[in-house]
Amino acid sequence: MSEGKILVVDDEQETCDLLQMVLEREGYSVTTCTSAQRALELVSAQDxxxxxxxxxxxxMGGLELCERVLGTRPSVPVVVITGQGSLETAIGAMRVGAYDFITKPVDSKLLIVAVSRAIQHRGLEEEVKRLRSVALIDEAPMDNVVGASSAMRRVFGLxxxxxxxxAGVLIHGETGTGxxxxxxxxxxxxxxxxxxFVAIxxxxxxASLLESELFGHERGAFTDAKTQRTGLFLQxxxxxxxxxxxxxLPLEVQPKLLRALQERKVRPVGSNREIPFDARVLTATNRILEDEVYExxxxxxxxxxxxxxxxxxxPLRERSGDVLHLARHFLKQYADRHGKVDMDLSPPAAEKLISYSWPGNVRELENCIDGAVALxxxxxxEVDDLPEKVRSFRPEKFVVSANQPEEIVTIDELERRYILRVLSLVGGNKSRAAQxxxxxxxxxxxxxxxxxxxxAGGAGPSSETPARI
Incomplete structure (x- = not known):
């Protein structure tokens, strides 16, 4: 059975009744009227x-009605029925925006095909509009979160x-990623x-105070509890x-947090009653929690x-295209704070910012720009205004070359360096590194x-040092 709501307009009631019978037999919901003016009123009031x-x-003829319907509801496809099956009639119907036309006497099969295609066309157009609006919302930048890279657009989408x-959301990222x-x-x-928005x-x-901070406490619950305190869950x-x-989070607090999240209630320290709370709980960590669970x-x-x-x-090293966007964002912010106007980055300074690895991520970049504006x-x-570690940074390379034997190490030491390097590249995720x-x-x-x-391996250079073999 088909679905769809159709308006049939014809000045002859008998024709309206016939078309209604054919369409309703196919499962459509049909409204009829014998006046174009009444049709316009119905289109304005109903979908x-x-x-x-x-x-x-x-x-009012069908072409004018078609034009006025599309002026009011441009997404509604109009099918025109004509007794004049000429090319000029078809062109005229299409010119005013009709989706399709069929000729009299109406063939019921052709009628069903035309209506079915028109409704399907409208459904596809609506879906495209919806997907476009979702995509725009998904990728739209957010206040105070600067980024145009594909990695950040994925974050915006989520x-x-x-x-x-x-639903509970766990936000994972290195220190300083925001x-x-x-x-x-x-x-x-x-x-x-x-x-x-309450953050802790x-x-x-x-650990001894964290439970009280989260869940609150009653007066006299412990030595320093001189007054009752409302915990952050209730705040x-x-x-x-x-x-x-x-x-x-200390292990001894974890089961109490789990119970609160499951029951949506908290029990203040020193109390024998549970209090419902209505707060969404978001969490964040720079640790690989899968590894913490394993350990x-x-x-x-x-x-x-x-x-x-x-x-x-x-991490910022995976969104290098955002470095200059962020740098200019912080530059304006700190220039205003220091009372300096129209500040910009020199090309050599911008090049240094792009090439640096930013182990401290966005927070390190912000501190770098703050100091540079002050200096x-x-x-x-200029380059001289940047921190020394940014000025002198050289991209790390791990080179294995038979004709550059600056250092000879054991296979064990080579393996150690490689493992630590892979672990560093995957952000410390041991499960991913193992894969x-x-x-x-x-x-x-x-x-x-x-x-x-x-x-293993003796002293040797650290994993932060380029290795040439």
């Missing part, structure tokens, strides 16, 4: 999937898609945007609670609870433990 109109009608859901900015962007695009760094608070009600560095430093059940959707924020003698940042190296994860852990104990 039809197609309009089927006779060409020759008193007061943020747009998860913003209105209350994980809290991503969390704020999710909050700002969500239906909770008018509520509070789980690594910055002693964030109606909004978002952001738990940064969740990988640093039994993080509960597996809590990991799966917070990792419903994962957003990987790329600049005029309104242009790249062709090891199982236990083998990789065993080798890393051996390197840490100093059993």
């Amino acid at each position: 039809f999937d197609s309009v089927l109109t006779d060409l020759q009608m008193p007061e 943020v747009a898609r998860v913003a209105d859901a209350d 994980k809290e900015l991503i969390a704020r962007a999710i909050h700002d695009r969500s239906r909770r945007k008018d509520g509070p 760094n789980c690594a910055s608070i002693p 964030a009600s109606g909004g978002t609670l952001f738990l940064d560095e969740i990988g640093e 039994r430093r993080f509960r597996e059940d809590l990991f799966y609870r917070i990792n419903v959707v994962k957003i990987d924020v790329p 600049a003698r005029n309104n242009r940042i 790249v190296l062709g090891f199982d994860r236990r083998t990789l852990y065993r080798k890393l433990e051996r390197y840490q104990s100093g059993q």
Whole structure:
């Protein structure tokens, strides 16, 4: 059975009834009228999937009706029925925007084909519009998050898609990549945007105080609890609670956090009652939580609870095309703060910024520009204004060449350097490194433990030093 809502317009009621019978037999919902003026009123008031109109009608003909329908509802396809099957009639119908035309006497099979194609055409146009609007929303930059690289557009897309859901989101990225900015962007695009955004760094608070900070406490619950305290879960009600560095959460607090997330209730320290909360919980970490679970430093059940959707924020070295965008963003910000105007980067300074590896990511770049603005003698940042490590940086290369034997090392040492280099390139993700190296994860852990104990390869250069063999 077909689906679709069709308006049939013909000045003869008998024809309307016949067309209605044919179309309803195919499963369409059909409305009929014998006046073009009434048809315009119906089109304005209701959403039809197609309009089927006779060409020759008193007061207003089918071509004029088609023109006026499309002026009001441009997405509604109009099929014109004419008793004059000439080429001029067809051209006239198409010129005013008709989707198709059929001739009298109407063949029911041709009628069904024409209507079916018209409705399918409208559905495809609506889907294209929807996909375009989603793509624009997905890739639209966010306030305070600068980036035009494909890696960041993927992040923008994920943020747009998860913003209105209350699912748990784990934001993963190296230190300094802007994980809290991503969390704020999710909050700002969500239906909770008018509520509070409450953030806490789980690594910055002693384990003995963290439970009280999160869940609150009753007066007298412990020595220094002189007054009752509302925890962050309840403070964030109606909004978002952001738990940064969740990988640093002490093991003894993890089951209490898991229970709170499962039950949507918190029990303040020293209380025997549970209080419901209404806050979305976002988490972030720079650790590889899969490895923390494997090492039994993080509960597996809590990991799966917070990792419903994962957003990987790329390090700056993987979005080099954004370096100058970010640098100019920070340049304007700090130039205004230091009372300097119309500042810019010299080409050699810009080249140094692009070639540097930025191990401290966006935060390091921001600090670099802040210092450069303070040191600049005029309104242009020169190479000499940049930090020494940026000025003197040379891209790291690992060269294996038989005709450049500057250093001879053992196979074990070569393996050690290569493993550590791969581990560095994958951002410390041991599972991913093991896949790249062709090891199982236990083998990789065993080798890393051996390197840490100093059993392999002797002193040798560190993994940060270029190796030539």
